[in-house]
Amino acid sequence: GAGVSQSPSNKVTEKGKDVELRCDPISGHTALYWYRQSLGQGLEFLIYFQGNSAPDKSGLPSDRFSAERTGGSVSTLTIQRTQQEDSAVYLCASSSQGGVAYEQYFGPGTRLTVT
């Protein structure tokens, strides 16, 4: 079946603009995670969804970052007033259940460049 998909694959934006990044999880997966991978770094947790609710937003770096999930499926990560330090690859992952240790399947990521 189809894996996790993300769009766009690449996004170049000017400092101060808002961006929206989209994630389509694997069908039927209730848990969805957003991570950020900066150049040469590991993956940093941003936010977790179980269904449409986000019980853990502890990784969002500032109030410029927000995310939502609708219909228990598609999720959108929004970054307002982008800064150069927001440049990174944003990865989405889904798993069949959250709260227990199930494998997380990653999408291909969105490479965000803020100029």
Next chain:
Amino acid sequence: GENVEQHPSTLSVQEGDSAVIKCTYSDSASNYFPWYKQELGKRPQLIIDIRSNVGEKKDQRIAVTLNKTAKHFSLHITETQPEDSAVYFCAASHTGTASKLTFGTGTRLQVTL
């Protein structure tokens, strides 16, 4: 919160040799430890994982060991091949944190002919 350290940051081995990557974690509640392989420009792919109720798991040329007392776990790749060249990430999580993964900073493995 959880902190995962990973060593070495780079590793070069000759084809056919073994490679070992080590990670330590800080949260004794962590009970799930996956390893991901990320090829250049690609998404991370799970290659093996281990849960806290076992000390070792093997899948063909790949094995993972876990020492809960010392809070460290290791990835072992035997008979390395050029296609093993990639960045490897360890991670830790536990059900109390909704299984969000805390990753190590990665090991770039280069297998030379």
